Amino acid sequence: xxxxxxxxxxxxxxxxxxxxxxxxxxxxxxxxxxxxxxxxxxxxxxxxxxxxxxxxxxxxxxxxxxxxxxxxxxxxxxxxxxxxxxxxxxxxxxxxxxxxxxxxxxxxxxxxxxxxxxxxxxxxxxxxxxxxxxxxxxxxxxxxxxxxxxxxxxxxxxxxxxxxxxxxxxxxxxxxxxxxxxxxxxxxxxxxxxxxxxxxxxxxxxx
Amino acid sequence: xxxxxxxxxxxxxxxxxxxxxxxxxxxxxxxxxxxxxxxxxxxxxxxxxxxxxxxxxxxxxxxxxxxxxxxxxxxxxxxxxxxxxxxxxxxxxxxxxxxxxxxxxxxxxxxxxxxxxxxxxxxxxxxxxxxxxxxxxxxxxxxxxxxxxxxxxxxxxxxxxxxxxxxxxxxxxxxxxxxxxxxxxxxxxxxxxxxxxxxxxxxxxxxxxxxxxxxxxxxxxxxxxxxxxxxxxxxxxxxxxx
Numbered sequence: 001x002x003x004x005x006x007x008x009x010x011x012x013x014x015x016x017x018x019x020x021x022x023x024x025x026x027x028x029x030x031x032x033x034x035x036x037x038x039x040x041x042x043x044x045x046x047x048x049x050x051x052x053x054x055x056x057x058x059x060x061x062x063x064x065x066x067x068x069x070x071x072x073x074x075x076x077x078x079x080x081x082x083x084x085x086x087x088x089x090x091x092x093x094x095x096x097x098x099x100x101x102x103x104x105x106x107x108x109x110x111x112x113x114x115x116x117x118x119x120x121x122x123x124x125x126x127x128x129x130x131x132x133x134x135x136x137x138x139x140x141x142x143x144x145x146x147x148x149x150x151x152x153x154x155x156x157x158x159x160x161x162x163x164x165x166x167x168x169x170x171x172x173x174x175x176x177x178x179x180x181x182x183x184x185x186x187x188x189x190x191x192x193x194x195x196x197x198x199x200x201x202x203x204x205x206x207x
Numbered sequence: 208x209x210x211x212x213x214x215x216x217x218x219x220x221x222x223x224x225x226x227x228x229x230x231x232x233x234x235x236x237x238x239x240x241x242x243x244x245x246x247x248x249x250x251x252x253x254x255x256x257x258x259x260x261x262x263x264x265x266x267x268x269x270x271x272x273x274x275x276x277x278x279x280x281x282x283x284x285x286x287x288x289x290x291x292x293x294x295x296x297x298x299x300x301x302x303x304x305x306x307x308x309x310x311x312x313x314x315x316x317x318x319x320x321x322x323x324x325x326x327x328x329x330x331x332x333x334x335x336x337x338x339x340x341x342x343x344x345x346x347x348x349x350x351x352x353x354x355x356x357x358x359x360x361x362x363x364x365x366x367x368x369x370x371x372x373x374x375x376x377x378x379x380x381x382x383x384x385x386x387x388x389x390x391x392x393x394x395x396x397x398x399x400x401x402x403x404x405x406x407x408x409x410x411x412x413x414x415x416x417x418x419x420x421x422x423x424x425x426x427x428x429x430x431x432x433x434x435x436x437x438x439x440x441x442x443x444x445x446x447x448x449x
Contacts, residue, residue, distance in 0.1 A: 019231040091230040094241045095248060109251040115259075116224025117231065138263070144253065145260045146409060177264060182325075186263045189323025194221035196319055200312070204222055204250075205215050206289050 005032055005043040011162050012136055015129065016121055019091055023114060024136065026084040026092070030077060037066045038152065045156055049163045056171040063152040070148060074104030081107065111144035123188040131180070132162045134187045135169070150176045208273050208329065208370050209262065209378040211282040213432060214320055216258030216380065223247050223255075254380060257410035257432045261378060266325050273329035274320075275369055277362065283313035331369060339368035341420050345391050349447035356446045360387060367392060370427040371418050378430045385414060385431045386440035391447055392416050393429055396438055412436035 009028045013021040032039040041062055048054045082096035095110055115137040122133030135158035142151030153176050157169035170180040197205070226243040266272035287309045320326050342364050346357040357364065363384045370377035371392075379385070389396045395414040412431040417424060431438070 017232050023231070090236045090241060091227070091244060094245050108253055108256070109248050112220060112251045112253070112256045113224050113227055113248050115256075116221050117228045119221060120224060120228045121232075141256055141260055144256045147260065183263050186266070186324060189325070190217045190221050190259070192323045193218045193316070193319055194225075196316060197218065197222065198225070202222075202290055203225065205219050205286065206293065207212075 005039045005046075008042055008046040008159055012132055012158055014162075015125075016133070019089060020117060020121060022088055023085075023092055023095075024118075026088065027081065027111075027114070027140075030080045030084055034077065034080065035066065035070055037069055041066050041152070042155065042159065046159055046163070049160060049165055049168065054160070054165070054168050056168060056175075059156060060153070060172060060175045063156065064149060066152055067149045072148060074107050078103055078107040081110070108144045111140040115141040115144065119187045119191050123191040128161055128164065128166070130188070131166070131169070131184050132158050134184045135161060137187060138183060150178070153178075208275065208366070208373075208375045209266070209326065210366060210381060211274055211278045211286070212380045213258045213262065213378050214274065214324065214326060215286065216252075216255040216432070217262055217324065220251070220255040220259050223250050252434075253410060254432055254434055258380065261411055261430070261432060262324065262326075265376075265378070271375065272325060273327045273375075274317075275366060276328050276330050277365070279314060279317050279328060280310075281362070283317055284310050287313050287316075329369070331365070335365065335369040335372050338372040338418065338420065338425065339365045341418060342368050342371075342388075342392060345418065346447055349391075353447050356387070360384070360446070363387070367416055367427070367429070370429070371416055371425040374425070374427060376428040376430060377416070378432065380432050382431060382433055382438060382440075383444050385412075385429060385438070386444035387446040388416070389440055389445060392418055396431075396440065409436050410434065412438060 006025065006028070009025060010021075013024050016024075032042070041059075045054070045059055048059075085092050085096050096106070118133050118137035118140070122130050122137060125133065135154050139151045139154040139158065142148065142154055153172050157172045157180070160166070160168040160172065166180065173180050173183075197203075224247070226240070226247040230240055230244045262272070284306075291305075291309060317328065321328065339361075343354070343357055343361075347354055349357075360383075363381065366379070367377060367384070367388060369375075385393055385396055393414050393416050396412075410432060412433055414429045414431065416427045416429050418426075
C-alpha cells in the first residue's frame with residue numbers, strides 16, 4: 001500500500017537509518033492494509049493538520065471508533081508481518097525466525113523490541129525529532145501491551161509533532177492520561193540508564 | 208511505590224533492543240550478529256513492556272513514585288553482585304573493598320534512576336515497621352509453620368506495610384508476594400479477569416490491600432505486573448493455609 005497515509009509515516013522516520021525505516025513502514029503497511037479505518041484516520045488527520053483545522057476531540061472520538069472496529073487477530077497480523085519481512089534485507093529477514101512464526105507471542109516481542117530500538121534512536125536526536133520517534137516507539141509499546149487506543153493516539157500525536165504541532169500532540173495525549181514531556185523524558189531516561197550499564201560491560205540484568 | 212524489579216524491567220527492555228539496533232544502524236550481515244538479533248527478540252518478556260508502560264504513565268515527576276530505601280542498601284547491591292559473580296560486570300578496583308565498589312555502583316545507578324525516571328527514594332519510618340508488625344500478627348493465627356514463612360518474607364511484608372501505612376499504590380512483579388498475602392491482607396487476587404481492569408491489559412493485575420489497625424482501617428492498591436492476570440496461586444505460594 002503506497003498512498004498519502006504511507007507518506008505521512010515516512011515523514012515520521014525521516015533521517016532514520018534505512019532498515020529501521022523499512023521495518024516501521026512494513027509494520028504500518030500491515031496494519032493500515034488490515035484496518036482501512038486506521039489508514040483513513042491517519043490520512044485525514046494529516047490533511048487537517050496541514051490545513052491547520054484539527055479538532056482534537058473529534059479525532060479522539062474517531063480513534064476510539066477505529067479501535068472499537070479493530071479485531072486484533074494477532075495470529076493473522078504475525079503471519080502478514082512475517083510475509084512482509086522475509087522480502088526485506090537480512091537484519092529484517094531474521095526477525096520472523098526469532099520466535100515461532102505466525103504466533104502472537106512473536107508479534108508482541110517484535111513490537112516490544114522495535115520500541116526499544118526507536119527509543120535508542122530517538123534519544124540520539126534533539127528537539128522535535130526526538131519526540132516524534134519516542135511517540136512512535138510508544139505506539140508499538142501500546143500495541144504490545146494491549147492498549148490499542150493509546151497506540152492510535154500515540155501515532156496521531158507523533159504525526160502532529162512532526163508537523164510542528166506540539167500543542168495538538170499534547171492535547172491528544174491528555175485524553176489517554178499521558179504527559180508529552182513526561183513520556184519523552186521517561187523513555188530517554190531509560191536509554192540513559194541502559195547506557196550507564198552498557199558502559200560497564202553489562203548487557204543484561206538477571207531476573 | 209514500586210519494587211526495584213519493575214524499574215529494572217524498564218531498562219531490560221532497552222538493553223535487549225541493542226543487538227537489533229546495532230544490526231540496523233551498522234547494516235550488519237554476518238551470521239553471528241544476526242543470531243544475536245534473533246536471540247534478543249526471542250528474549251523479550253511482555254512483563255517488561257507492561258512495566259515500561261505502567262511506569263511511563265504513573266511515575267511522572269512529582270507524582271509520588273518511589274522505591275523504598277532498602278532498595279539502595281539491599282536489592283540493588285544484590286543485583287550488581289549477581290552481575291559481578293556471573294562475570295557480566297568487571298569492577299575496577301579502586302583501593303576500596305569489593306563490597307564498597309558494588310554498593311557505590313548501585314548508589315550511582317539509583318541516583319540516575321531518580322533523575323532519569325523520576326523515581327525517588329522513600330525512607331522507611333517507625334510507622335512503617337509498626338504496620339509491618341500488625342501484618343505479621345495477622346498471620347500469626349495461621350500457625351507456626353506459616354508464621355516462619357511470613358518472617359522469611361519480612362522485607363516483602365515491609366513493602367506492603369509501607370504502602371498501607373502511607374496509602375500509596377504498590378507496584379510489584381512478585382506474584383509470590385501477592386499470593387502470600389492473599390485473602391488476609393491482599394484481596395481480589397485471581398478475580399481480576401472478570402472485574403474492572405483499568406489498564407485494559409491482561410498484564411497489570413490490580414488488587415486491594417486492607418488491614419485493620421486498632422479501631423481504624425488501612426488500605427492501598429496493589430498492582431501486580433505479570434505475564435497473565437488470571438492468577439491461580441499454588442499452595443506453595445500461599446503463606447497462610449486456609
